[in-house]
Amino acid sequence: MIPRQLYRSIHANYLLYTSKKTLLSKLRKKTGYTLVNCKKALELHNNDLEKAEEWLKEQAQIQGWSQAVKLQSRITSQGLIAVVTNNNHGALVEINCETDFVARNKKFLDLAETILSSVLKHGMTFKSDAPVNKTVLFTNCISALPADDGKSLGDHSALTIGSVGENINIRRALCMSVGSGLHLYGCTHPTPINPVPSSFGRYGALVAIKSDEECSTLGLQLCQHIIGMNPIKIGDPNVDEPHVDIDEESCMLYQEFLFDSSVSVQQLLQSKNTEIVDFARFEMGEVVETETPKQQLDSIETCG
Numbered sequence: 001m002i003p004r005q006l007y008r009s010i011h012a013n014y015l016l017y018t019s020k021k022t023l024l025s026k027l028r029k030k031t032g033y034t035l036v037n038c039k040k041a042l043e044l045h046n047n048d049l050e051k052a053e054e055w056l057k058e059q060a061q062i063q064g065w066s067q068a069v070k071l072q073s074r075i076t077s078q079g080l081i082a083v084v085t086n087n088n089h090g091a092l093v094e095i096n097c098e099t100d101f102v103a104r105n106k107k108f109l110d111l112a113e114t115i116l117s118s119v120l121k122h123g124m125t126f127k128s129d130a131p132v133n134k135t136v137l138f139t140n141c142i143s144a145l146p147a148d149d150g151k152s153l154g155d156h157s158a159l160t161i162g163s164v165g166e167n168i169n170i171r172r173a174l175c176m177s178v179g180s181g182l183h184l185y186g187c188t189h190p191t192p193i194n195p196v197p198s199s200f201g202r203y204g205a206l207v208a209i210k211s212d213e214e215c216s217t218l219g220l221q222l223c224q225h226i227i228g229m230n231p232i233k234i235g236d237p238n239v240d241e242p243h244v245d246i247d248e249e250s251c252m253l254y255q256e257f258l259f260d261s262s263v264s265v266q267q268l269l270q271s272k273n274t275e276i277v278d279f280a281r282f283e284m285g286e287v288v289e290t291e292t293p294k295q296q297l298d299s300i301e302t303c304g
Contacts, residue, residue: 012132023047031040031056032163048289061155064162071167078103079171081204081282082116083186090206091120092282093142096169108168109200111160115153115170116198117143119196123175131182132208132278164247172288174280178208182277185209189227203227204285212276218272225258226281234276237266252276 027038027049033056036221041052076096078102084091093116095108100109119137124144126133143154153170161168178184205226209219237252249255253266253276260268269275 023049026296027052027056033060057159060162061159064158064160066162067165068158068161068167071161071258073096074167074168075080076167077285079169080112080200081188081202081284082112082198082200083188083204083206084116084198085184085186085206086120086122086124088182088184089101089120089124090186091116091123092174092176092186092204092206092280092285093119094171096171096285097164098166102164102166105164107160107163111156111168112200113198114147114156115142115173118147118153119173119175123177126175126177128177129179131179133155133175133177134278137175139170139172139242142170142173162223172282174282176206176208176278176280178277181210183209183211183214183219185216185223187220187223187227189224204282205279207279208277211275212273213270215274218274220278221259222265222279225255226252226279228258229255230281230283231255231279234279235266237269237275252279 019165023042024035024038027033027042028035028120031038037056037059038052039203041056042049045051045055073265076098078098078100079094079096082091082093082095095112095115097103097108117140122137123135126135143152143157145153147153147156157168175183184206186199186204186206188205189203190201205223207219207222207226209215209222229252231252232250233252234251237253253264253269255265256270257263257265263271265276
């Protein structure tokens, strides 16, 4: 027969072991880090789950920065375009990685959501009397923006690099805001499985429309038209037919409407008493004008 005192000791040790095992299981499931690292984190912080989780993230971030330096020369030819709209505000973001496999990884998609949210909030801080306000941001500026947890997007990117083991580049972003009487719509292609207001794809577009009423279906179709037909400019709404010196293919108004080739975009808009005021289009991996050193400094100041 086991003495009562020894029994209590065995029972207490068993409960302690079970409790530690449960904490270890929770921490590993929540963070996705290795069993060894999770166990070390709990030991260092007296089984405080929150402190252990924070320590793991800090360690991963440190390792992520180290990994980022090692991987920064590797080509990031894959990735995604992310789009979000919030009433009169919207944002487009391009984030690159090395492989299509990582572009579909949950950690990469979570990073995209974090970046998109921060860029949108940054765009909402600009004040302007113009009907449409557009701001283009590049890597240095975007990386300096704060996320909801106070850490920079560069820190979040490093954390993800440490997790997925691939180089990641937050390449560029565009913020767009519209004034009263205008409506802003956005979408990505291929058709996303996640619903608006945010979506991911290899192409993305925003369009600002002047209309007396909400026209979300038309706005979505025009975004898809912009993605598919790749217009360079809007064109003159006061001209029904383009002049011979105007490139009909590059002006959106004179293009055949993507969803009905029997009418031009101009004719469609006239039938609905609607006007396109501005638009933007991102294509994953397309050649874009890069920043000069002075633009990089100005960009950082703007983000600050």
